[in-house]
Amino acid sequence: MIQAPATSKAVRRQHDREIVSLALPAFGALVAEPLFLMVDSAIVGHLGTPQLAGLAIAAALLSTAVSVFVFLAYATTAAVARRVGAGDLPAAIRQGMDGIWLALLLGAAVVALTLPTAPWLIDAFGASDTAAPYAVTYLRISSLGIPAMLVVLAATGVLRGLQDTRTPLYVAIGGFAVNGALNVGLVYGAGLGIAGSAWGTVIAQCGMAVAYLVVVVRGARRHGASLRPDPAGIRASAQAGAPLLVRTLSLRAVLMIATAVAARMGDAEVAAHQIILSLWSLMAFALDAIAIAGQAIIGRYLGANDAEGARQVCRRMVQWGVASGVVLGALLIVARPLFVPLFTSDTTVQDTLLPALLVVALSQPISGVVFVLDGVLMGAGDGPYLAWAMLLTLAVFAPVALLVPVLGGGLTALWWAMTLMMTVRMVTLWLRSRSGRWIVTGATR
Template sequence: MDDTPGTSDNPEPEVHRLRGRALDRQILALAIPALGALVAEPLFVLADSAMVGHLGTAQLAGLSLSSTILTTAVGVFIFLAYATTAATARRVGAGDRSGAVSAGIDGMWLALLLGVGTAAVLMVAAPSLVSGAPADVVPHAVAYLRWSAPGLPGMLLVLAATGTLRGLLDTRTPFVVAVAGALGNVGLNALFIYGVGMGVAGSGLGTALTQTAMAVVLVAVILRRARGMDVAFAPHGAGIWASARAGLPLLIRTLTLRAAIVVTIAVATSLGAVTLASHQVVNAMWGLSAFALDALAIAAQAMVGQSLGAGDPGAVRALLRRCLQWGVAAGVLIGVVFAAAGWWLAPLFTGDPEVRLAAAVGLAVIGACMPIAGWVFVLDGVLIGAGDGTYLAWAGVITLVAYLPMAWAVHAFAGDGAAGLAWLWAAFGGGFMLARAVTTGVRARGTRWMVLGAER
């Protein structure tokens, strides 16, 4: 019989009883498939870009603009995954497995409602959203948005269903579905873009169908578990409202993070072409590192939630310490690689010597900041797993306010080139992340976030 954590044939391991190497194995058993699922998602964009790029510059520009709008819309609702993970994990830890699945189902109904509403808005507002683009780009951007928008309910359902399965300590199923989806997306896009001749619209349609198919598979997995526990799949108004209430603070937190990113890009743009171009290189590598650290945060979310549900504060503290050790160690490793390999990585992105120099310096700066990032990502996951969204929302506002003067100082006093980029990433990767480390660290040292039991 399969003894894989999170399979439908066996109960999840009692996380709060794990210690030492067994605890390390469980962290990695959750984090590695989670990392695979996180990496699979950007492959959608890469596949779309590679195929659409052969259609022409205007088509590729239209895809770039519209996919940014689409991913932003989806990113705003990432709380669907976080909130369902926390709610499900707590109930599993408390021994209420049917209640855990029921909470996940409520989150999925909320995702469906938000997805339908957002899709309708994007389809209607598509021309207005891309109106600032060049005239030859607008038709392609509108086409992609309108053909991909019907897949938004599926995209958000995937988030909520993935969060539910993570709370059940199953990160393997979302990984398998994400990989299959990435491969299926390539085939469908090739069919609709080239075979049917739909162009950019075909790319949008292929992505929408893929996301919908992924949602159907994940919902079917959860529905099978619900039937085995005699849990109704019908919507419950109170449960949906509870999911929305739990998700609102995490939405605010997400918006503050995105605001900081937008401010950083705006400052890079104001400093000049060299800084902006090299910022894109450094930002891409920062995003790559975020996948590894996010995977550890996902493991922390699920395991801490279950231990709190089981009413074991000692296990929560042990998990906190061990996950932080993993996070900081991963940050150190990634940081050393970036700092040491920056001079060789930068030429892969550009032949401009000024941009290469600035990118290499920027990579050294973020390399030094990576241990802080590892600490922050894990603590963020721990507090999300504890359902401490209200505090995280306030902390997000505080850290954004703390970052704005730093960003303004870089804008006002830094110049274009390597020095400007170094100061910008010192402000974001150092200052902003340090502010997040302080706010989350102060909270984690106390006990107010450690609410025990199935409900927070």
């Protein structure tokens, strides 16, 4: 009667240590990545408004192109972690190499598509005549770094699957520092202008990819894993990633619809919406770090044929998600007088922002559950269910959001619709986790 609670407490402490050891470095790496664009914006902004506008348009296209392929990290993490759990490190690294080869092929295809269509893409975004030339220049040069960034995604997935989130943190910090130094040197020292910023970013991205490849190649040689491309393995990686691609596109559609609806409300509303979305994304990094830990840990347990261990860590991670959401929501409310003036001094925007911000704060525990269960199911390789669940969520959200301005609702009503979207996601993911159908043990799903 006394031993059981002690054992349960010990298990919880073990899970907590694993979650923290993986989530904290993952959070650092996630936060470091957006700093690339911040550095570019700060440096290019001093060149002039047309250059900064061109950078903004090109960066939006580039970030979309890269984020669409985030499945390279997620699917690779799950597959590698299963092999690690099964005790087969050579096969784990071999699985990771398939993801890296897929990343190179996809990156080459994106570059081949972007280079000739860059002017059309920039024009489709409505760039002004003064900003368009700078946007085209930045887009064409920076697109050359897309293969490297996709390799970074896939290699990050390999290391996460190997239960290593520290190396991605170190590489991200190094890449950020090199990117900043190169941008200053090439933009101002060499006088290359916005082209120098693009080249600096490409060089930094390629350096990050090389650093990852060195780590992966060393691991492959140490464990006798082949580095050659395996067509069957590459096809399998693509098939595993396809459902996650559908999920990602559906989620981006939700965000695009929300921004489009806010834009129809007026300048103050869309400005306030952009601020809230930035804060929402920042909090998502913290919650996504826990989800990344979930992907790696769940995959390992399932690969080791430990179904009960997977259930236990899933329950513990949900508790982490709820607690993290409560803390983030409380911080958002308490700190709002401090950070809101940093974003805008316009009282109209502030007045529009504050009630919607309260809705976001209240919904953070829901977001915590969503991110954690999303990571758990990704770690289990349950991509098809995640795709269908996100399509259902989009089908529910889209008409509700589009009706907000028709019914006279404002930005607060729109963010209630976003909360509905997250609630639908939570329900679909919770039902799946309760069913136990995601628990498929073994080295492969």
